[in-house]
Amino acid sequence: MESRKEENLEFIVQGCIKKKEKFQELLYKKFFGYALSVALIYNRQRSDALEVVDDSFVKVFSKIGKYDTSKPFLGWLRKIVINTSIDNLRRNNKDHLFVEPEKYPVPDEAPNAISHLAVQDIMEILNLLPHYLKTVFCLYEIEGYSHDEIAEQLGIPVSSSRVYLTRAKKQLRELFPVNHLEE
């Protein structure tokens, strides 16, 4: 079943390499949800995340010829979405990247499904962190980036990356007992 899926994906990718719109639509619809979920981790607003997803797919379709089919497509797509989110973050928040908000922002109201309740709670808690702390935390803890890689990606010193991670963890410790999760 899995191999059939992979074959199917390879078929779609080949169609996208040939710039066929039908296959591009298939790929877009197939991986939209995944791309959006990654984008939502790095973007506070849902509208920003949707924009990032579209920008990411523009990159995917233009660079799909360079995609190494021996590697998992999801990993490649995830990397593109993260990089696009970081570019977007750098472009839009250049002036107030390092400024901490006076009060914690109200999380974006997205439609919740019951099955996503725990995820939504976590997203809300993450969104309470200042943008840069959240990004550093996610890149380090979720994506498994090193501090050197984070520093390079965000254009900050390595020491700053370490400091941001420590601060993010400290703030999460304070937030988690309040926003407790059921065992």
Added chain:
Amino acid sequence: MMKKFKTDSEISDQIRKSLENYEEEYVQGSWENFQQKRKKNDRKLFWLIASGVAACLLIGFAGLSYLHVDKMDHQNPVVQQTVSGTDEKPATNKNSIPEKSSSLTASLKLDSKQISSAGMTKSTNVTQKINSIATEVNNPAQNLQTSAFAADTARKVPLLASDFQSQPKKYKADSVNNSRDTITRKPSNTFLNLPAKKENRELASASGRKVRFGINFSPGVNSAQTSGSMDYTGGVSADITLSSRFLLSTGLQVQNQHVDQKIAGIVSSTSAPQDETKTKLINLDVPLNIIWKLFSAKSNSWYVSAGVSSLVYLNQQDVNTKYSNLLVPVSLKVGGSDVKTYDIVSQVSVTQNTVTPTQTFDLAGRINLMVGFETKLSNRMLLHFEPYAKIPSPGQTSNSLNQTTTGINFKVSF
């Protein structure tokens, strides 16, 4: 039973586990929005490249023609003129002088001292004649004579002297007039004698005017975010001839625009209609363009044009329609128990905004790019077809109209 997280790793693990299998669902209409966005970006890219290429071509050709003129100025134009003048006229013509005499005509510009020092001693009569003619010539081009040219003349003068000796009467009668005729002619330039230039002059002389007035009408399309909107422009124009290749074009245009924009907002799963902005606008457009004629034939020519337009807004009316969905809680009784459900209620809000006339002015608010073709309707009248693009320049005051207009301008000039 509640669990409190005490360590950082516990928190990180919990977050990682929760997000591991988290995936959003496909949002209806996203692919369509994506396609529209992509097409818009492609259009932007096309115009960016097209305007870049047009600007480069314009600068390149202008530079090239400038270089050509410079190059020709460094050569001796008078010599070329006299030689070519001789070639055109047959030797039997009463007003003509023989080929060797043409060199004499050129040499007349030499200082009399130079001529005598060149060893012209064969005939003192001829020398005196030359000196007397030379004193009559007060052409500033004298100063342009080079030593090489002097040497060349020195070689030719002995021959001339013998020619004059053999035909003394004919020379006495005609040579002075010929010399005067030849010298008073304007310096020639081979670049300016290109066929296109010659024909261009013919076309210009056919109109015989320094300023040509015209009336024009141009339907166009505005590149709105999601849909194209029609645009009609009409007015008067004036083309002022700067040189045979370059013209300055200005005028007064009235532009009537209807812009319908659908604004892609946050896409929701309930697929609410997109917000709309309808703008009605009348504005005055004062263009200032440089026209450069590329090719000219007898009755038609091709040209490119670039410049800026200043805009005055006479009337602007915006109607914004916003659609939104609200979730309204509804309680139902199913099997004796209360069940809480949500209904989606659509809301439409319309706002209207009118801008006071002549309050908004954009100096050089647009960049104009144009390719044109003109053809002769009659001796005094020309018909022009001009596909154009008007690109908003950065910092245009009216952001709601920050869009490119493309179309074809039909113009009759007289």
